[in-house]
Amino acid sequence: MAEVLEVLDISKSLKLIKLRSLYLSKAKPGQFFVMQYQEKPERIPLFIMDSNQNENTITFLLQKSDDILNIEIFDNIKVGQRLYYVEGPAGKPFPLLENKNILFVSMNWGFAGIYNIAKYLKSKNNIDLAFIDTDSVNLEVLKPFTTIFNNVYEYSSIDTFGQNGKHYDVIVSAGSNELAKELVSIYEDKEVVCAVITRMLCTVGLCLACRIQYDGKMKLPCVEGPWLDASKIDFDDLNRRHLILKDVLVRSRKS
Amino acid sequence: MKKIRYYDRNQEILMPVEKRTKTFEEYALGYTINLAIDEAKRCILCKDAEKRCIRGCPINVDIPGFISKIAEGNILEAYKIIIQTDIFPSICGRVCPQERQCEGACILYFDTVRNKRNKGLPVNIGALEKFVGDFVRISGIEPQVDVEDKKGYKVAIVGSGPASLGCAYELARKGIDVEVYEALPRLGGVMFYGIPNARLDKSILEYEINKLKKMGVKFHTGVVIGRSISLKELKDNFDAVFIGVGAGRGNLGIKGDNLINVYSAIEFLMNIALGCPMADIKKVAIIGGGFTAVDCAISAIRFGIETHVVYRRTRETSSARDEEWDHIQEEGAIIHWLTQPKEIIGDEQGFVKGLRCVKMELGEPDDSGRPKPIEIPNSDFVIDCDAVVLAIGQKPNPIAFEELNLKTTKWGTLEVDEHYMCSVEGIFASGDVVNGGDTVVRALKEGKEAAKHIYDYLINKSRRS
Ligand SMILES: Cc1cc2nc3c(=O)[nH]c(=O)nc-3n(C[C@H](O)[C@H](O)[C@H](O)COP(=O)(O)OP(=O)(O)OC[C@H]3O[C@@H](n4cnc5c(N)ncnc54)[C@H](O)[C@@H]3O)c2cc1C
Ligand SMILES: Cc1cc2nc3c(=O)[nH]c(=O)nc-3n(C[C@H](O)[C@H](O)[C@H](O)COP(=O)(O)OP(=O)(O)OC[C@H]3O[C@@H](n4cnc5c(N)ncnc54)[C@H](O)[C@@H]3O)c2cc1C
Ligand code: SF4
Ligand code: SF4
Ligand code: FES
Numbered sequence: 001m002a003e004v005l006e007v008l009d010i011s012k013s014l015k016l017i018k019l020r021s022l023y024l025s026k027a028k029p030g031q032f033f034v035m036q037y038q039e040k041p042e043r044i045p046l047f048i049m050d051s052n053q054n055e056n057t058i059t060f061l062l063q064k065s066d067d068i069l070n071i072e073i074f075d076n077i078k079v080g081q082r083l084y085y086v087e088g089p090a091g092k093p094f095p096l097l098e099n100k101n102i103l104f105v106s107m108n109w110g111f112a113g114i115y116n117i118a119k120y121l122k123s124k125n126n127i128d129l130a131f132i133d134t135d136s137v138n139l140e141v142l143k144p145f146t147t148i149f150n151n152v153y154e155y156s157s158i159d160t161f162g163q164n165g166k167h168y169d170v171i172v173s174a175g176s177n178e179l180a181k182e183l184v185s186i187y188e189d190k191e192v193v194c195a196v197i198t199r200m201l202c203t204v205g206l207c208l209a210c211r212i213q214y215d216g217k218m219k220l221p222c223v224e225g226p227w228l229d230a231s232k233i234d235f236d237d238l239n240r241r242h243l244i245l246k247d248v249l250v251r252s253r254k255s
Numbered sequence: 256m257k258k259i260r261y262y263d264r265n266q267e268i269l270m271p272v273e274k275r276t277k278t279f280e281e282y283a284l285g286y287t288i289n290l291a292i293d294e295a296k297r298c299i300l301c302k303d304a305e306k307r308c309i310r311g312c313p314i315n316v317d318i319p320g321f322i323s324k325i326a327e328g329n330i331l332e333a334y335k336i337i338i339q340t341d342i343f344p345s346i347c348g349r350v351c352p353q354e355r356q357c358e359g360a361c362i363l364y365f366d367t368v369r370n371k372r373n374k375g376l377p378v379n380i381g382a383l384e385k386f387v388g389d390f391v392r393i394s395g396i397e398p399q400v401d402v403e404d405k406k407g408y409k410v411a412i413v414g415s416g417p418a419s420l421g422c423a424y425e426l427a428r429k430g431i432d433v434e435v436y437e438a439l440p441r442l443g444g445v446m447f448y449g450i451p452n453a454r455l456d457k458s459i460l461e462y463e464i465n466k467l468k469k470m471g472v473k474f475h476t477g478v479v480i481g482r483s484i485s486l487k488e489l490k491d492n493f494d495a496v497f498i499g500v501g502a503g504r505g506n507l508g509i510k511g512d513n514l515i516n517v518y519s520a521i522e523f524l525m526n527i528a529l530g531c532p533m534a535d536i537k538k539v540a541i542i543g544g545g546f547t548a549v550d551c552a553i554s555a556i557r558f559g560i561e562t563h564v565v566y567r568r569t570r571e572t573s574s575a576r577d578e579e580w581d582h583i584q585e586e587g588a589i590i591h592w593l594t595q596p597k598e599i600i601g602d603e604q605g606f607v608k609g610l611r612c613v614k615m616e617l618g619e620p621d622d623s624g625r626p627k628p629i630e631i632p633n634s635d636f637v638i639d640c641d642a643v644v645l646a647i648g649q650k651p652n653p654i655a656f657e658e659l660n661l662k663t664t665k666w667g668t669l670e671v672d673e674h675y676m677c678s679v680e681g682i683f684a685s686g687d688v689v690n691g692g693d694t695v696v697r698a699l700k701e702g703k704e705a706a707k708h709i710y711d712y713l714i715n716k717s718r719r720s
Contacts, residue, residue, distance in 0.1 A: 023483040084440070202439070
């Protein structure tokens with residue numbers, strides 16, 4: 001059982017948390033893990049933001065949402081606690097790129113996934129960050145982590161986001177499907193890679209809960225993603241299945 | 256001569272229908288000791304039982320051997336006899352499709368030597384076996400398992416389904432250090448996340464797994480082989496590896512399967528087993544006719560959902576336990592035999608609103624000798640429902656073994672030799688991942704058999720080097 005070692009308040013709705021876990025600490029950039037806070041609640045996929053194999057630790061960002069269970073976890077998670085269960089690392093690592101101009105676009109907790117990849121790609125590529133600053137995520141507090149980027153651009157919302165005039169070969173986004181969809185239309189001729197957000201259950205490719213339509217075929221982001229070519233994702237199907245499904249989920253059933 | 260009791264088979268006591276449809280507690284309440292002894296006395300202890308019930312049992316339990324002990328009132332001795340072959344009597348007694356296995360070959364019902372139907376009802380072997388397992392568990396007796404001295408080898412086991420547990424038991428008994436790696440938070444494979452509590456109480460699984468822990472088997476959950484640890488790492492760090500990852504992967508493949516509230520059976524059942532939130536469903540159509548379909552129906556009924564089961568063949572060809580069909584029918588399931596689903600229909604928002612089907616009739620026998628269902632023209636109809644669960648064909652999930660390029664068959668199952676060894680030396684596999692999906696007892700048996708070959712491999716390897 002993974003022990004919580006540190007909890008740092010980044011803002012009123014974002015926490016940076018450090019865990020001890022032998023297996024998770026071996027994660028490669030771009031992978032995520034699954035947390036079950038207690039025995040009964042659902043399994044939550046979360047990005048591994050950083051890992052330390054010598055200490056067997058990882059850090060991750062937890063964002064408060066309007067979901068009751070999430071709020072319960074967010075408000076109660078504290079140092080010394082042992083989480084019921086963590087599993088992973090899950091998903092495919094991000095591929096190694098070289099000699100590219102890369103723009104990372106981050107929103108919400110997406111910074112966690114992005115930071116890990118950016119750190120890994122930094123030495124062989126030119127990396128910039130576009131940070132969409134929402135109420136929940138405050139760039140000020142994440143500053144220490146943004147020093148790895150060559151340039152940092154801030155935007156207040158997806159609507160105000162625009163091209164900064166520079167040439168990029170690859171755009172990488174995380175934290176919002178809406179953002180990824182938007183980037184595909186803004187950077188029409190560029191490669192846009194995004195961490196797709198879907199409802200996940202098994203995270204090992206057994207249950208098909210996470211399935212999306214990708215290039216006309218079924219794809220399982222839990223094992224074949226989460227980093228996928230955003231232009232191939234059928235976002236309308238994704239939003240229908242995953243956003244609406246979210247609304248109809250009920251938790252207080254008999255078990 | 257003693258009169259043969261052909262007909263007076265004792266049935267297990269069942270929870271009344273009104274009560275059992277409202278709870279996930281087990282509804283088959285088992286035998287009392289008197290009923291068990293009475294049922295045991297029905298067995299005529301055939302001298303040639305190896306050609307009959309014993310052969311019908313995939314793991315070859317000494318059936319007259321244990322039944323005669325029950326008749327004598329010596330339950331502990333009966334238990335010892337069963338576990339020589341079947342280490343999980345409480346589980347197999349509950350989940351085996353006995354009518355096609357041991358009981359289907361009981362002389363009172365079918366004379367396997369003369370190959371003809373006899374006039375009576377089989378001895379209730381399943382219920383007796385369950386009784387023995389439950390009796391020992393509940394009474395708190397802890398039968399000693401003899402564990403040999405340590406041999407200095409260690410084996411990694413991937414997955415914790417019946418194949419893996421059978422393999423772990425056999426190796427641990429022989430003094431091999433065993434570590435089991437399971438991705439999910441709970442152990443047991445399909446026995447945990449697939450078979451609902453109403454048919455197999457999870458505490459039984461826990462009890463059996465604790466026995467393995469006491470024998471020294473180490474379990475790690477939350478570890479995905481192929482992700483948390485690579486198969487190669489396991490191979491490098493252990494003397495041998497056993498892969499028992501099953502064939503649980505869900506399947507879809509019908510028009511409309513990306514509508515909202517279409518689930519694979521695994522998603523549906525795993526959600527319930529793990530206690531994850533679910534959509535509020537009123538009417539479900541479950542497609543399929545095997546164990547999985549029945550288990551989805553049992554679960555759906557207990558959530559108060561109007562439940563339809565749609566199967567293109569007939570009850571006789573179903574692989575599920577026969578009596579379970581009666582049980583779900585009593586509980587209100589609407590079963591559509593000889594019905595082929597064609598398309599899932601959705602509304603404007605993308606929610607499921609019905610399942611379009613066509614009626615079938617039995618035609619000429621196909622290659623397997625079974626009459627082939629053919630469509631009846633113009634027999635289309637729609638089942639009104641707001642969710643569809645697909646409980647059809649499963650296949651192995653390759654995440655554990657894709658990286659070493661182990662040889663697979665065209666069905667995606669692992670290829671093994673007669674020693675259950677894969678195409679890479681030192682890696683063994685059995686259970687559903689090899690046989691493509693069968694029963695708990697077969698997985699258990701094959702896991703145990705693989706263990707014997709793994710043991711020989713370890714001993715021979717050390718002799719060679
Ligand atoms: C690959 C990946 C990486 C992620 N990384 C992070 C991270 O680093 N930090 C972070 O805070 N969040 C992360 N998330 C999002 C996080 O998993 C969801 O926010 C969380 O599951 C619960 O959603 P919610 O509380 O925001 O509730 P809502 O979004 O309001 O959803 C309500 C309910 O829908 C269900 N649900 C919604 N999303 C999911 C999901 N992804 N899986 C299973 N069930 C779901 C749950 O039952 C949830 O309670 C990630 C998601 C993915 C897919
Ligand atoms: C819903 C359902 C109901 C059934 N009902 C019955 C019944 O009543 N009676 C009967 O006899 N048979 C039944 N069966 C069939 C029976 O359950 C299977 O044949 C049997 O469980 C196969 O055992 P196994 O050990 O090969 O694999 P499984 O039981 O499938 O176990 C495999 C385990 O490996 C784990 N795993 C997979 N990949 C990895 C990985 N990469 N790393 C770590 N762990 C991994 C899985 O999480 C799982 O726990 C049913 C099957 C289903 C799906
Ligand atoms: S293991 Fe299954 S098939 Fe064999 S005797 Fe027991 S119930 Fe029958
Ligand atoms: S075939 Fe039937 S009667 Fe004969 S030993 Fe087996 S269970 Fe008993
Ligand atoms: S979450 Fe189960 S297949 Fe992806």
